[in-house]
Structures are given as C-alpha cells and as structure tokens.
Amino acid sequence: MILAVCFTNFGPYHLARLRALAARVRERGGCLIAYEVAGNERLYPWRRRRGDEPFEWITLFPDRDLESIPPGECARAMLRALDRDEPDALGIVGYARPESMAAARWARRNRAAAVLMSETQAADHPRVWWKEMVKRRRVRLFGSALVGGPPHRDYLVSLGMPAGRIAMGYNAVDNDFYARLADDWRERPGGRDGLPAAPYFLSVCRFAPEKNLVRLVEAFARYREAAPRDAAWDLVLCGDGPQADAVSRAVDASGCGHAIHRPGFLQADGLARWYAFASAFVLPSLSEPWGLVVNEAAAAGLPLLVSDRVGAGATLVPEPEGTTGARFDPLDVEAIAHKLAWLASLPDDERLAMGRRAAGVVAAWGPDRFARGTLEAVELAMRRGRPSPQPEIGPLKTATRRDGLALVPGAASPFRSPPPAAGEG
Known part of the structure; x- marks a missing residue:
C-alpha cells in the first residue's frame, strides 16, 4: 500500500510530521511518498538538512522558488508524478492550489482514497456565498479529511463534509x-x-x-x-x-x-x-x-x-x-x-x-498525533468505498489502475490506526 502526501515546501514541522507518519505506515507494511512542489519558498526561507529519511522525498521543482512556478506547471508536474508512482491513497493539502486540485482529480479518476488536509476555519475571512459554493463542489472530491481542531472541523461540515469522516491532528510541530x-x-x-x-x-x-x-x-x-x-x-x-x-x-x-x-x-x-x-x-x-x-x-x-x-x-x-x-x-x-x-x-x-x-x-498534539490522524482519515476514506468520477467537477478521463489492494467498504486495511488516547478528539 502506497500513501502519498504533498506540501508546497518542506519546513521543519513538515519533516517532523512526515517522519512520524512514515513510521506508522511502515508498521502496517506500507510506504510513504512525500512530494514537495519546490525546493525553496520566498515566503518561508527555511533551512533544512536533507539526509536519510524513512519516506521517499520527491521535489517536483528542486531548483526553483515556489512563487516563480506557474499554476499549470505545478498541476502537470503533480500529475506526472502520480501517474508514475500510482499511490493508493493521497493526503492533499487544501482545495485551492493547482497541484492539490490536480491530485484530487487524479484520485477521482484512478479511484484512490483522497484525504483533504485543512486548517481553514470560518473566522479566517469574510465568506462570500459563491466562493463557498465552489468550495462545496471541490470538497466532494475527497473521501475524508484531516483538520487541526474543532473550528476547522465545523467549517468543513458547513461545506458538506460529514463530521464522521473528519479526523483531527493536522497541525503539529516537533x-x-x-x-x-x-x-x-x-x-x-x-x-x-x-x-x-x-x-x-x-x-x-x-x-x-x-x-x-x-x-x-x-x-x-x-x-x-x-x-x-x-x-x-x-x-x-x-x-x-x-x-x-x-x-x-x-x-x-x-x-x-x-x-x-x-x-x-x-x-x-x-x-x-x-x-x-x-x-x-x-x-x-x-x-x-x-x-x-x-x-x-x-x-x-x-x-x-x-x-x-x-x-x-x-x-x-x-x-x-x-x-x-x-x-x-x-x-x-x-x-x-x-x-x-x-x-x-x-x-x-x-x-x-x-x-x-x-x-x-x-x-497530545505532536507529530505522532498527526500520523494517527492521517491514518484514521485514510481508513475513513476507504470505508466510504471506491469513489466514482463526478463529471460536474470538470472533464475527467477514465483510467485503468494497476492491480493492488482494493479500497472497498469493510476491507481489511493495513492503515488501521489505534484508537485515540483518552481526552483526544
């Protein structure tokens, strides 16, 4: 079983989360692929050391700043990587960036489990009805979600994601x-x-x-x-x-x-x-x-x-x-x-x-909580069953997926995570 997660650019807290997640995935006999869009980001000029990691680290544009890459290039690079690696489940950050929407639509076409990773709450900005309508349509692409806490869960529920398909623990540092x-x-x-x-x-x-x-x-x-x-x-x-x-x-x-x-x-x-x-x-x-x-x-x-x-x-x-x-x-x-x-x-x-x-x-809300929350969300997406294409989201093509573990309701999942500790949720 292959789980893939994509962030725009890895900072220290992304790496802490990914290491914890990779350890949990390995315990279940799977592997983690971590995509970052760009090797640098002007907004957050992090310095990080790239050594041996327990996950496969793939940078789509290693020598470019995130801000310099046109949206279309981000989307096409993401699709090429997913066509090559064929993950069974994806953790996708948000529903606005081009590579995120490309990954969500790839998951829909290839009947992979899609987990929305979100830290948006209603209080962040004034809400405009037509923008909320667009978001509701995009949220339908995802089988489940991982959010930071109660305000983020409540906002996703307002966009149509059932509360029972939302796990918590997204926002963690080392x-x-x-x-x-x-x-x-x-x-x-x-x-x-x-x-x-x-x-x-x-x-x-x-x-x-x-x-x-x-x-x-x-x-x-x-x-x-x-x-x-x-x-x-x-x-x-x-x-x-x-x-x-x-x-x-x-x-x-x-x-x-x-x-x-x-x-x-x-x-x-x-x-x-x-x-x-x-x-x-x-x-x-x-x-x-x-x-x-x-x-x-x-x-x-x-x-x-x-x-x-x-x-x-x-x-x-x-x-x-x-x-x-x-x-x-x-x-x-x-x-x-x-x-x-x-x-x-x-x-x-x-x-x-x-x-x-x-x-x-x-x-109680560190990297391992992120890992357990992610796997809980993957499990929830799998329980929902294998998604079918939704033409109203945009033009989609039918793709033949490689043989692998079926994502069907009730199927045994190598991603099954232990129950949360008392007081979490």
Whole structure:
C-alpha cells in the first residue's frame, strides 16, 4: 500500500510530521511518498538538512522558488508524478492550489482514497456565498479529511463534509525539539547573554497586517505606562515581512522603544533560545488558521496569550482562563493591554505552572498525533468505498489502475490506526 502526501515546501514541522507518519505506515507494511512542489519558498526561507529519511522525498521543482512556478506547471508536474508512482491513497493539502486540485482529480479518476488536509476555519475571512459554493463542489472530491481542531472541523461540515469522516491532528510541530533545546539553553552557562535582562513577552510571526503587531505595540505601550517601573516587562518581536516599516513606526511612536526588541527572522534552532527565556508568549493575529508558533511556545513551557481568532486557541488555550493562558479580542487594544498586565502580575509559580500545563496539552498534539490522524482519515476514506468520477467537477478521463489492494467498504486495511488516547478528539 502506497500513501502519498504533498506540501508546497518542506519546513521543519513538515519533516517532523512526515517522519512520524512514515513510521506508522511502515508498521502496517506500507510506504510513504512525500512530494514537495519546490525546493525553496520566498515566503518561508527555511533551512533544512536533507539526509536519510524513512519516506521517499520527491521535489517536483528542486531548483526553483515556489512563487516563480506557474499554476499549470505545478498541476502537470503533480500529475506526472502520480501517474508514475500510482499511490493508493493521497493526503492533499487544501482545495485551492493547482497541484492539490490536480491530485484530487487524479484520485477521482484512478479511484484512490483522497484525504483533504485543512486548517481553514470560518473566522479566517469574510465568506462570500459563491466562493463557498465552489468550495462545496471541490470538497466532494475527497473521501475524508484531516483538520487541526474543532473550528476547522465545523467549517468543513458547513461545506458538506460529514463530521464522521473528519479526523483531527493536522497541525503539529516537533514538540520534543523545542522542549529539549529550550531546556538546554536554560541550563547552559551564559545562555541568556545578549537577551533582554528583564522578563519579556515574546511574539513570533511574519510582519504582515493580519498579524496585528501594530495594535500589540500600542497595547504594550499602555501596559508599560501603567506597570510599576521596576517590574515592567519587555516585548520581543521575532520575524520580518512586508509590514516591517509600519511596525518600526509603531515602535517609534510608542514611547517605549527601548523595551521592544526585534531580532529578525530566525531559524528553528535560533528561535528556541528566545522561547527558553521568555516569560510568556503572545500572538495577536486578526486572522490565523492555526498558529504553529503557539505549539512551539507551549512545547517550550510558556504561558500563552492568543487572539480569539487563532485556530489553535480552542485546543491549546482551553477554558477556564488561566489553564494555559488566555484569549483576547485582537481589535481591542485595551483588552490586549489588560491581558499583558494580568499575566505579568501573576506570581512566578503560577506562570510556571501555566506553562507546564501548556506543555502537557500540546504533548497530545505532536507529530505522532498527526500520523494517527492521517491514518484514521485514510481508513475513513476507504470505508466510504471506491469513489466514482463526478463529471460536474470538470472533464475527467477514465483510467485503468494497476492491480493492488482494493479500497472497498469493510476491507481489511493495513492503515488501521489505534484508537485515540483518552481526552483526544
């Protein structure tokens, strides 16, 4: 049995997920093919080491940036790869990119199991009826889905995917990596050298309008104005992006620029040092399908302050307030300032306990949860039965598939995953 998954470009968290998934697939006697569209992506300039992996790593355009590849080329390259490799099941990210739709239609033509991997929630953007209608038609191409959490499941249900065919666990990072590096930095003599001496709030994101950093800076200035001078925290903004100049202007106007630090875009190993010594993590986004940096911060043991638009919030920042942190209205500068002041005023032992609970919560949503969720979704797609072509989606050709394991209802599946641990779902 061959399972194939495609991402646009592999970053550290993609590789962590794929390694865990490959191990689970191998246990069942199958193999994993992992496609990435391009070897580079300007939006996220990750550095990664390509060594021996437990999956077959195929880059469709190894020497090109993702942003430079026309949609038609992406789709054709995906189809060539699938015609060559003939997977039995596919994990397909989203329903917008050209290679994703090409893969979904290939699965329909070749009667393979198609799993939609999605992190979209209703709150991400204003919804337009005709666009939602197009999405509903595209969702019909998939036999099941893997999503991040409850808001993402609910949105897919609104598009016509039955709730019983949706598994969870899509959004995962290498929790052990961030926990281990953070602990190493904390224990290292001089590990904090060059970092702010004061306690600090840490935010990690692209400097883009939807990340809402200008309001965060304004809220931080209000917090500093009211905080006791000898107990005021600093703010660290890690990242870079198109709104860097606007953030700089906001910092200059805040009156507390000396307490705001901007180390720039950092790779994962360098970022772990800032997580290690932060006193709390803040993500103020106006739109955030999930927010993997929340996973990273939780794994490093930080209490969490997140916008109520952040998709990870329902899972990683549960009620009641104070369990792992708190959520806030990202449009309300005063509310953000209030949460900053609230967290900074807590005794150290309460904040540390909050961070330990955050680490405990995110531990249940790591790479292995992604692997088990993916295999659960594959199983659900197989139980649905072998799909038939749907002409209304677009012109499709009938293809003869190679002999292999039949994807029929009730058939024994080498992908059968163990039941989820208590408390998951």
